[in-house]
Amino acid sequence: MKTVEEILPGIIEFRHALHRIPELAGKEFETSALIRARLSGLGVELLDPFLGTDAVALLHGGRGAGKNVTLRADIDALALSEATGVAYASEHAGRMHACGHDGHTAMVMGAAEILASRRDEFAGSVRFVFQPGEENAAMGRDLVAAGALENPTADFVTALHGMPGLPVGMLALRDGAMMGSCAHFKVTLTGQGGHSSRPHLARNPVTAAAAIVSELEGMTSRLVSAQRPAVLTICRIAGGELANVIPDTAVIEGTARSLSPESDEILERGFRETVEAVAKLRGVKAEIEYRLAYPVTLNAPGPAELARRVIREAGMAYTELPESSLGAEDFAWYCRRYPCVYAKVGTGEECPALHNSKFDFPDAALSAGIRYLVNFALAALA
Known part of the structure; x- marks a missing residue:
């Protein structure tokens, strides 16, 4: 069984590779190819694309039939010129990962690597969704409508998003409306x-x-x-x-x-x-x-409470969000059809704002996100 510590260097390298090749909504060809190449070595069932640039994979547990947990990441970037100065900065002029989708993708990939090594521990399946076009295009709606979360139907769905202003690695959520319409x-x-x-x-x-x-x-x-x-x-x-x-x-x-x-x-x-x-x-x-x-991103009571319990039992840093955000997120389309919980992971008190040319998802936050996703999946399937 793999541990977060074992896989983290490779996941950091993977995020940096993603960061170098930011692509806009619906045009994530290099990004999805890189994701698919890494998934293909994990022994998962890699599905044909639903929208052209998505990557969806199923990990079947070794203990037979059971529920399905879906872990979702967004993979697109923004039309913005990068000013971070990092060694792995964008190689595509006028485009950058200014919203941390490279970090979200890396965390779900890390969870896939660990869960694949622990498949004999659970019944049911884990679905990994790497979704294109969250920014402006709201392609989550199209992916859900295309049936990406069916066969088997998702019983629980969760996603993470980086949050500047919150200590690095701290997790946060709230009941009801997390994000506005x-x-x-x-x-x-x-x-x-x-x-x-x-x-x-x-x-x-x-x-x-x-x-x-x-x-x-x-x-x-x-x-x-x-x-x-x-x-x-x-x-x-x-x-x-x-x-x-x-x-x-x-x-x-x-x-x-x-x-x-x-x-x-x-x-x-x-x-x-x-x-x-x-x-x-x-x-x-x-x-x-x-x-x-x-639409409004609404956390369902059951999945939200499960997320809190998982975080608490893992001894991870947590805070209850005092208010909703009027920023929008197309994870809302998942929440309209399936039991979902959307959580935030801190990227640091001094971290530049999202959609800022100096934003860079911190590598130090990856391990917390991976732990949350792995523990949530195992708890939901238990």
Whole structure:
């Protein structure tokens, strides 16, 4: 049986190899090839890709049939230029692992190596999911819909994410909402262009956009209870190229986030009604694109309590998260269909923020994540 101490040097080397070759959502060809090559030496059942760049493998226990535990990692990177200065920095210009997905992948791979050496200890199976496209594309939805967690059906699912500000290796979670939802919206307003000296002969989409933004800014407080966090943010407004010409079109883009599915429904309905009403009043046409790419990530009570017990019995550092995050995560799509628990692992109090050009998942946090994943899998199957 392998130990964390034995495999850790190889896992660190594996993470560094991943860090050098960051790839964007849906294009993780080098990354998935590296993952598949390592899995192929573990005696697992390596499944054909469901989405092209995913890697899913099943480890069958030596004690016969039983439950299934699924361990998930995300594998994509961000369109950001790296400024860490590490020896294993990105070799792909304009791309880097600024969200720690190389660390998440390394931890699940480490768990796979240890569990493969201990397969005779359990009945049932462990599924290892290396998922593409978490950033922006939310490909977790597609992977779940494609049946990646079926045959056998997952009885428990868990995932880890690095958390700057938390001591290195400390684990953390909470019941209910761990991460918020995120809906992306885009409104294209079409009016009638004209000269700035004759605005009465035009239908100005820019001033219509300004009126819509003003109404949307106060929408959440009007529609959603103050007891339920929700936020709508306008991130982009664009229209026209010249200071004396009224354009034909203007665009508004942003996100809406909450911590409850009920609030998500209220936000979308209110958003559409508000935009359409103001557009009609201003005499312009509104084309609305509104997509809930990331639902709320909800920890199920049973798996969450199992995770706490596993951490406690292993003597690992733990803290209960005092509040949810309004950041989003497509692990939410797993949680909608299967009993899930999503946990955080500390990357250090002084660690740069996620999505920062200086972020680098610390090697010192890998062992804690591997221990958690191995112990969770064995406890869930026991």
